[in-house]
Amino acid sequence: MPPRASVSALTDSVSVSIQAPGGWYQSNSGWIRGADGGLLIDTCATEGLTRRLLAAVDADLGARPLTLALTHAHGDHANGAGAVRGRGGTVLARTATAHEVKAGPHTFPQVFDCSVWGDIDPPADITEVEAVQAVDLGGRVPEIHPVPVKAHTAGDLVVWDSADGVLFTGDLLFVGVCPLAIQGNVRGWLEVLLGWLPAFEAKHLVPGHGPAVDRAAVTPLVDYFQWLIEVTDKPEPDFAALYADARDRWPDWLDSERHAVNLLVAHAESRGAEPDLMAAITALMTTNGGRIVLDL
Ligand SMILES: [Zn+2]
Structure with a gap:
């Protein structure tokens, strides 16, 4: 397993674990340390990656009790x-997230080729959060904010540490990696990026994928979602041409096969329809040339 997760102190009380380069299933985590406890934001895809993460968390938090918030x-x-x-x-x-996590781990063997999952059985109980909730860690009170x-x-949340101006955005933000809207809503996501997220006035944004950044990193995603909405707002878009256009416009983003999915989702929204998930998965695998091999 390549040692690509890099743990560092973002501030005196906030640490991040960034998996580079941040492609499929290479996601970020982080934790906030208080006098009496720690709040971990997200885990990893495999048992081995999560073990490594928790070893770093233990080294920093010692015996303090741990709370996990899933974005x-x-x-x-x-x-x-x-x-x-x-x-x-x-x-x-969030409630929607709790139901989906408890239903079983996301491995999707029809789409992804991976042999190193290990023990990733879901937890039997998850505490559901549907309103802003403060988590008192002792001298440190980060807040969980459900995305509206x-x-x-449909079950996104962010974690806000106002003391240091750190916002853990989960996958509301991808940096250097193509975003994925297969279970999302492009218009809702754009609305959140334009109005809701900036209101935190965060100094540091920790994305779901890619390095920690400042607020300027939101702009490319805003541009992308506006483009998606504009070019798919017609009865029969030329998806192949739009896919090629997207790759030209955002040439540095990893996992560009996701454009094929995002175009379908945006087009379904323009017709007031639910996206056809099977068509989206087929588009993903066709543009990738088969199952996606995970490098974990
Ligand atoms: Zn995600």
């Missing part, structure tokens, strides 16, 4: 929740 249900962020619960930690998530509309998923 959403996707397996790269949530597959380690059972490991945290198994150690006596509390797991917090369907954006990356």
